[in-house]
Amino acid sequence: MSDRQVPLLALRGISKSFFGVRVLDGVDLDVAPGEVHAVVGENGAGKSTLMKIVSGGYAPDGGTVEFAGQPRVFGGPRDAQRAGIGIIHQEFNLLPERTVAENVYLGHEPKRRGLVDRRQMLSRTRDLLATIGETALPADAVVGRLGVAQQQVVEIAKALALDARLLIMDEPTAALADHEVELLYGLVRRLQRQGIGLLYVSHRLTEVFDLSDRITVLKDGRRVRTMPTAEATAEDLVRQMVGRELSSYYPDRAAAEDVGAVRLSVRGGGNRKLRDIDLDLRAGEVLGIGGLQGSGRSALARALFGVEPFTTGVVTIDGTPTRLRSPRAATRAGVAYVSEDRKGEGIAARQSVLDNALLASRAVFPARSGRAARTVRVRELLAAVEVRSAGDDQEIRFLSGGNQQKVVLARWLALDPLILLFDEPTRGIDVGAKSAIHDLVRRLARAGAAVLMISSELPELLGMSDRMLVMRDGRVAGELPAGATEEDVVALAVGTVREAAA
Amino acid sequence: MQLLQRRPLPPQLTRVRLGGLLPLLVILAVLLVLVTVRQPDFLAPASLMSFLGRSAPIILLAAGQYFVIVSGEFDLSVGSLVTAQVVVAARLIDSDPSRTWPVVLVMLAGGVLVGLVNGLITTRLRVPSFITTLGMFLILVGAVYLWSNGAPKGGLSEEFRRFGRRAFEDVPVLDRIPYALLVLLVLATLAVLLMRSDFGRVLVAVGDNPRTAELSGARVRRTRTIAFMLSGLAAAIAAILIGGYSGVSFQAGAGLEFGAITAVVLGGVALGGGRGSVVGAMLGALTLELLFTLMNFYGVSGALRPTVQGAIILFAVAVSTRRFTSR
Known part of the structure; x- marks a missing residue:
């Protein structure tokens, strides 16, 4: 994007600490109208904290947020929504038993004489879907019966119904099948053409290259670099994210x-x-x-x-x-099995790292003696797979996805x-x-x-x-x-x- | 086959975790101070020991309820189970001392059996445990009335009653040690050991995430059924103590299920399972009992008990929800 345009969103020197740990440190970031700005970085690099600051979930400790040329302090997510910032989370926030229109206008239904005006709600939803080229999606369909990709469209429409001018998408393709990703690409481009700015968070570099105009790399809470996508290569990005070559x-x-x-x-x-x-x-x-x-x-x-x-x-x-x-x-x-649904089937979220790692041993081969030796063995395994945690007694839900997965692995390795x-x-x-x-x-x-x-x-x-x-x-x-x-x-x-x- | 080089670790001391119990201990201490201000004798060994002996049944019920709640279920049937057990015991013993021990065994077996039925209906027929045990509650109430034609018959033998009302007297320092307190100490120790065993850890994991437990090879349904059986067993033992202490009546166990649930929640155990310790649950029961004693000393009507319990449940759950959802 050219520098002449007034940025839609301008973050300057954003910092944030939790319990004395600096999560973000002086991050600058701009999004121009109609621009797709990708934010990449390892888990723990500060991406989600940054997104939460933009969408009003957290207040920054330092720095300024400017939206549409005005400095803003959001009191909460609703404030940000009202200002025109929508966020599409990885996990959707939809009522499965309600229709598309009811979801899109949830909480601000068009009213006539104090009652919800269903006809208007339906027609407005249809118009809204038409503007983003999603005419195939019926406004009166029940959301729970839609596929994941279509539910995502509903989420986006929901944000647009609040006149969002900036959309934050957090790992939007994580739940999509390959052919659905193509459909999302199309939608992103149509949003772009309407002048909506997008902040796009993803682990998948292919998408980042396919979709974005600029890329910002975060590492350990700092901005490593912002570059036009055309000038970036996958090898560069990976190196900047982790300091390692793609070939290895x-x-x-x-x-x-x-x-x-x-x-x-x-x-x-x-x-x-x-x-x-x-x-x-x-x-x-x-x-x-x-x-x-x-x-x-x-x-x-x-x-x-x-x-x-x-x-x-x-x-x-x-x-x-x-x-x-x-x-x-x-x-x-x-036989050992590591499920694709880590949260739902892989971990017992509120148990400690150690309890999670011992789960299969305890459940299948309960020990009457030698339990201390078994515990030592599992602790060694946790160290061998390099789980990073505040200790084996920390609850697993506080670990990053990667570390959780290593614990699940250790659970099975304990059984050889x-x-x-x-x-x-x-x-x-x-x-x-x-x-x-x-x-x-x-x-x-x-x-x-x-x-x-x-x-x-x-x-x-x-x-x-x-x-x-x-x-x-x-x-x-x-x-x-x-x-x-x-x-x-x-x-x-x-x-x-x-x-x-x- | 060893798949990975294990990395040797420096030896680690097992830490005693008091963090979760601290708020409860503070409340307990405050209540104790308030009681003592009103009734300085309360801390005298004899009265303190009697208080602990009197609290033994509800503490045991709380431990039983804990097993069920931490595994992600509920047991509403324990109060009526206690009543049923007391009434049945009176009729079976019929004041004949020689029948004491056989009847005790029948009661223990009966408690386990009721738990087994609760567990099987919940896990095999997939009836939510709230409903299963509510049904069991009603069935037991009705069955006991039917069986005894509306008025308790027979009577408990003195041998039977001594568990709940007698004590070792003239003990140095402590003055007296109620039998009930000894029973409690033994069973509480067993409960703590059980929760430290592999079974106990798997039980908590089942309550936290049954899918994960199942896919790690745990027998989820069996584990939960055992939890119900433990709760039934606890109810049977509580019935023996309560029958001894306060005698036979249709009110013997009335409301105890809510008392036990309140105690467990007060002890920091999450409804829905997966979090909390059995020690917490038992301390919760002790706290609740002390609170009622305090109310008694200050002349607050006993009729307020359910109200207080209800308020505690709502408050404790609200607090714990706040504590655990904010990261």
Whole structure:
């Protein structure tokens, strides 16, 4: 954006501390009307605090916020909303039982003689949706029945109904499937054309490059740099975020001699969501599972862990037919599973780091003696996976996503599992922790574990896997060797090529 | 197979965590001071010991309720279970001392059985425990009236009653130690040990996030059912003490379920599960009992008890919600 325009938002020297810890330190940032300004940085870099300051959630300790040319002090989120700043959170804030229009105008419904004027509410919502090119979304649809992408549109419309001129989007694609991301791109561009400024927070660099006009990198609460997107490269950004080269991003693959015997095999596996699953997983390898959301990737991992077991077919572990009827049975058979829903299924948020790490050991192999030794072992594991916390007694909910995930990993490593199933192990995790988890996964494979890893992020899938299975409609659509391209995976996932003989 | 090089750690001392209990201890101390101001004799060993013995049943019920609440459920049936147990015990013993011990065993088994039924209905039939145990409450009340034709029959033997009313007399320093207090100390110790065991830690994790617990290999339904059984067992023991102390009546256990829940909440245990200690729950019960004693000394009508309990529940939950949602 050119410097001649008056910025819509101008932050100058923003600082904020919590309990004496400096979270933001003199951050400057501008957003021009119609500009998409991406903010990137590791978790803990201060992105969310900065967004909360802009949207009125926190008051800064130092510095000024100017919006539309006027200095502002927001007393709270409502103040910021009224001024024209909307925020779209990662988790939506919608009433699932109400219609699109009711959600959009929640709290400021158009009234006639003191009663809600439904007709006007519907027509205004339709107009609003039309201005952002979302005519396909019916204003009277019940929100709970809409897909995630459409719910996001409702959130955006909700902000626009309050005349937002600046929208903050926090990891907007985290919940979206790949094809939905395209739709969001379109919407962002239409918002841009209307002169709305966007602050775009994301971990996914691809999006940042596709969408933004400028990029600001935050690290440890300071602004490292702001640059036009055209002048930035992915390598630069990663280096500025973590101080590390992109080339060292993925650990080396398994050498042929490291891959051992078949540890887990499935023949003709099927259940409500899966059909005809044939699969061999070898000791020492990382088998990547690709495919669109809903293609059966997660269902496969959950079947192998006994969450929704196979109802047909045979599973053998180390040559022995095994029935994995429950997570407990699977755990006893040496299988470990890291769910994609860390908050909902991975952690017990209010328990300590140590209690979380001990959970599976305690639940499945309760000890009458030797508990102290077991605790020491788990503490050592927590240190080995490099969990950063204020101590093992800290509640896990206060840790960053990446550190939470490491604790979940430690929980399973304590049982020395033979087979590890990872479903999106790095979702919502910052770049530094991400590569630590990649390293861990690879080290586990090298130590002889058989690893199955699901990922929606193609670079991750391609970078980590020794070979890949791509799922489609509950079946294995095909197998790809290491060195396959993103196009190969996508082609199998959407079914544009004939299924390769597996 | 060892997957990762473990990193040796410097030895660590296990810290005693008092932080969560501090507010409660302060309240307890303040109440104690207020009581003593009014009734200086209260701190005399004999009266203090009697107070503790008298408080034993509600403390035990609070511990039982704690197991259920920390696992994410509720047990509203304990009050009527106590009543039922007392009335049934009187009729079975029928003042015959030789039946004392068999009946005690029947009561313990009965408590566990009621807990088992509560647990199975809640976990297998997926009836919310609030409803399950409310149903059980009503069933027990009705069944006891039916069984005894509207008036308690029989009587408790002196052997039975001594648990609740007798004490070791003429003990040096402490003057007297009620049997009830000894029972309480033994069971409280067991409760603390249980919560430190693997079972106890898994129980709390189940209350915090049952999905996570299940996917870590825990048997969530079984764990919760055991919690209900422990609560039933606690009710049976409380019934033995209460029957001994105050005798047989249809009012023996009236309102105790709310007393226990109030105590647990006062002890800093989160409704909905996953947070709080059994020590806190028991101290909560002690605090509540002391508060009632105070009200008594200051001539406040006993009829205000439910009102006070209600206010405490609302206040304590509001405070803890504020404390735990703001990061």
